[in-house]
């Protein structure tokens with residue numbers, strides 16, 4: 509298997525904000541290719557442990573090789589399961605947890621995974637290749653109203669109705685099977701905004717729906733009190749406004765309870781140099797909260 513790497517975004521601020529104990533127990537909820545974990549381990553002591561979660565077994569395999577460190581335990585599970593998994597190792601709570609949401613450069617750049625409108629491949633988009641729902645199933649079998657709803661809710665697509673209608677019409681002529689077929693259908697239906705390709709929002713909506721991403725974010729925000737111990741911190745990096753809104757509101761709610769405090773009043777974003785070197789970092793926003 510080809511070995512990929514992923515440049516972790518905001519790695520310096522993540523380490524500065526999250527690593528409160530050099531020999532602590534940490535959770536990397538979105539291990540990906542292990543970019544953050546490798547960096548965090550370089551700043552941690554010999555007794556530290558990181559439990560890394562990912563839904564994607566291919567990513568986990570590469571992360572194990574990239575990180576190559578006995579302090580990492582890589583787990584094939586949703587980050588939502590982190591409290592139970594830690595308990596199964598006899599650990600009551602973590603000193604810190606990181607969630608770097610969305611998809612890795614490996615998933616985006618690998619045509620076989622079907623995430624990118626720039627690469628022709630099967631319409632898959634699953635983080636977890638053992639899950640059954642694919643983007644192909646959604647575009648070929650979901651009813652009009654459901655297609656329109658995900659385009660609106662997960663893509664914030666203004667032309668949701670027109671695109672959903674175009675998908676219904678296209679599938680009457682045969683199955684929609686590839687990313688380029690989907691891209692063409694959208695291109696023939698709507699115009700893009702500025703430099704953004706007209707199918708960008710459609711691809712985002714499908715990816716979020718296939719992986720039930722917003723429900724996972726909501727659930728992990730709900731279980732944070734089971735995951736983080738007193739004095740510990742959680743950091744979440746988001747890449748679009750739908751996720752950031754969920755995190756911002758949940759953190760506000762937690763801090764107003766008096767049991768948590770916001771570590772950074774304003775979101776942390778990439779500086780000029782990082783944004784120049786790693787375009788992915790340009791839309792990243794980091795929020796950190798501490799359990800009192």
Ligand SMILES: C[S@@+](CC[C@H](N)C(=O)[O-])C[C@H]1O[C@@H](n2cnc3c(N)ncnc32)[C@H](O)[C@@H]1O
Nearest residue numbers: 514516538540541542543544562563586587611
């Ligand atoms: C942006 S990448 C993480 C990159 C990683 N921080 C690094 O530096 O290499 C996000 C990863 O989270 C995984 N993922 C998304 N939702 C997940 C979930 N609910 N549970 C576990 N992993 C998830 C994806 O499969 C992807 O590998």
